[in-house]
Amino acid sequence: MTFDMLEKQETPHYNFIKGHALTVIKAPFSDGQSKKGVEKGPDYLLKQGLVHDLENLGWTTEIVNPLAEVTGSVQNVTTYKNIHNIDSVACSTELIYKTVRDTTKDGRFALTLGGDHSIAIGTILGALKTYPDLGLLWIDAHADINTLDTTESGNIHGCPVAFAMGLNEVVPAPFSWLNSLRKLKKNRIAYIGLRDIDEGEKQVLKENNITSVFTMYHIDRYGMNNVIEMALKALNKDGDSPILCSYDVDSVDPLYVPATGTPVRGGLTLREGLFLAERLAETGNLVGLDIVECNPDLATNDIHVVDTISAGCAVARCALGETLF
Numbered sequence: 001m002t003f004d005m006l007e008k009q010e011t012p013h014y015n016f017i018k019g020h021a022l023t024v025i026k027a028p029f030s031d032g033q034s035k036k037g038v039e040k041g042p043d044y045l046l047k048q049g050l051v052h053d054l055e056n057l058g059w060t061t062e063i064v065n066p067l068a069e070v071t072g073s074v075q076n077v078t079t080y081k082n083i084h085n086i087d088s089v090a091c092s093t094e095l096i097y098k099t100v101r102d103t104t105k106d107g108r109f110a111l112t113l114g115g116d117h118s119i120a121i122g123t124i125l126g127a128l129k130t131y132p133d134l135g136l137l138w139i140d141a142h143a144d145i146n147t148l149d150t151t152e153s154g155n156i157h158g159c160p161v162a163f164a165m166g167l168n169e170v171v172p173a174p175f176s177w178l179n180s181l182r183k184l185k186k187n188r189i190a191y192i193g194l195r196d197i198d199e200g201e202k203q204v205l206k207e208n209n210i211t212s213v214f215t216m217y218h219i220d221r222y223g224m225n226n227v228i229e230m231a232l233k234a235l236n237k238d239g240d241s242p243i244l245c246s247y248d249v250d251s252v253d254p255l256y257v258p259a260t261g262t263p264v265r266g267g268l269t270l271r272e273g274l275f276l277a278e279r280l281a282e283t284g285n286l287v288g289l290d291i292v293e294c295n296p297d298l299a300t301n302d303i304h305v306v307d308t309i310s311a312g313c314a315v316a317r318c319a320l321g322e323t324l325f
């Protein structure tokens, strides 16, 4: 290859965002799973200097915390099978839904910092309310598409995609806020990075004919670059639809991101994880990004905390316009 064949990395322009404005939506929430500490994610990411870095990339920012009033105050009284914390997850995801809806309606970029992945029930439905043709890119070691009837753990952080697609046969009363909302269609989702899919989830994916499921096998087989292009094509043939990226840091190998609740070996390299975010920025179609499942309490030493939090910040910076050159 000669130098003149090198493609220049394009400086991102965000087609759907007016005035380079973004809202950092703190979602310090952990009731979608059983390990305490993941609610500290937003503050750790912000303490690392994320807002300063994003402002240096040209963004005007504001920080909001829709959960400030309710954290710890919701009593979990509703029961359905083995599902944990129905009331608090329903209450928090509704607040996140409203904030993401209003943020995107304003033409601002919604950067939501989790928290566990259950918060994506709110981010997906909120972005979908503003953008009916939204495509969802789910970056994760897991498919998170268990229904309330297939989940073995009963943890709702393994169920957000099923909620957003309206796949639950029974919707417990606290979640009635989402009944009237537009749901995500099966051809508007693509997965990248999967390597630990429950048997029940395999069934759900097959029954619903969800085909854009790019596992680690596909990344090894075709390379990350091709996988991203295939996923983008699948979501969006003409390349002009808005995209929400829900980025679980456990998609990246625990070698680089050790402090997370459900690590699975054999994941993305850190560079693959960042390249993916850089490429998404380049499409110009990103309207929102979730960074979830950073849990500093699960680190066995300080370096694990630094590695995990700096990886989360780097994904956000790359998706929001940072380029290497």
Ligand SMILES: [Mn+2]
Pocket (backbone or CB within 6 Å): 117, 140, 141, 142, 144, 157, 248
């Ligand atoms: Mn996840």
